[in-house]
Amino acid sequence: MLQKVYDWVDERLDITPLWRDVADHEVPEHVNPAHHFSAFVYCFGGLTFFITVIQILSGMFLAMYYAPDIVNAWESVYYLQNQVAFGVIVRGMHHWGASLVIVMMFLHTLRVFFQGAYKKPRELNWVVGVLIFGVMLGLGFTGYLLPWDMKAVFATKVGIQIAETIPVIGPIAKTFLSSGEIIGAQTLTRFFAIHVFFLPAALLALMGAHFIMIRKQGISGPL
């Protein structure tokens, strides 16, 4: 049955080459933890991606309850955490995932760095990876404000003050981030938009590029 459906689609759209492209790539012995225990260091990149998927899914569920305005934001999070069935789990996964993804990404970066895997011909993939790191930190910074509790507002205040000290672009960055003189209603909607639309879009594009490059070049050889 499934085969019939596949053949029906394949006849019309020729999806076999596409599918073989995704499925057919070799996993060399030196990255396979089944053969060398030390190869677990190659898991960090995959785990980063795994948590990213969890972040996107849990974030979609959070958005079903969250209200991005200063009157209701805190109340909506409080309600989600205390009243909604499994709300505490969904928010917990998003909260802890945000930390874990930084840890995993950091370990992945260190693995690539210490193995010198960023060298020719993989320079571009390294640059894209560092940009992903920056986007992730941006997601962490903007997401921290959204519950609109005390720590959120004051950490953001400090963050924006720090950005403001930078000559020339500082004041522009401040206006862009806080959308005005104070951290208030517009800052929250702006951070919300950056956190759920702009940065995830950038992240997905960069990750796509990261994966296409690694498929094209293959994983770096053993040391």
Added chain:
Amino acid sequence: MHRGKGMKFVGDSRVPAERKPNVPKDYSEYPGKTEAFWPNFLLKEWMVGAVFLIGYLILTVSHESPLERKADPTDAGYIPLPDWYFLFLYQLLKYKYAAGDYVLIGTIVIPGLAFGALLLAPWLDRSPERRPSRRPVATGLMLLALISITYLTWESVVTHDWNKAAQQGKIITSKVDKKDPGYEIFKGQSCIGCHGSELSGGSGPSLIGTGLKPEEIMKIARKGRGAMPANAFKGNDADLKKLATFISKQKK
């Protein structure tokens, strides 16, 4: 791939009529114990993922994600703290040569150099050598960065007053009757700035359950006490009386 004359298509589309076989590549001639990604390796990867997910869920269930009280941007006494992975940067800015007149060193020079060097690593470290021991400069600089980040984060954690932090962020369910005429007066006076809109304290102590009599409170409001300035109350005695009675009524 078939090209040129004799190509057959499905209907009037550009999809070739000739089907390609859907068979996995053969890796038996590859060096070492090379394995196919799909499905062999992916299944193993999923096992690692499952173990990781269990740990992740245990963490989630055992530690509820924190939520402090609703933001009150006017509370000047609050000591801010960023999320843990920004702590090292926050700590850096507390040092003399990365703050005040030198703040640019802390906010742009050091982070800019570090991030720039990371981004441009492939061009800064150009030798084909990959082993960490064969490229001591790159390895050394990264280790130095790691040690600095760890040290700064550590310093930031041990110097932060965690008890106070937990206290200042606590969600207080309000028992204060905000419709009381006493509260109206409280709100209009300077008191609210130091003792908080819930009377639960800020830079001044909590006014809930002080056990003070209205007369004593009136005296403190006029004359001050300790760190509390004199003449904090501005207005007539009748209002002060109402305010003092209201505060003395607040029980824990």
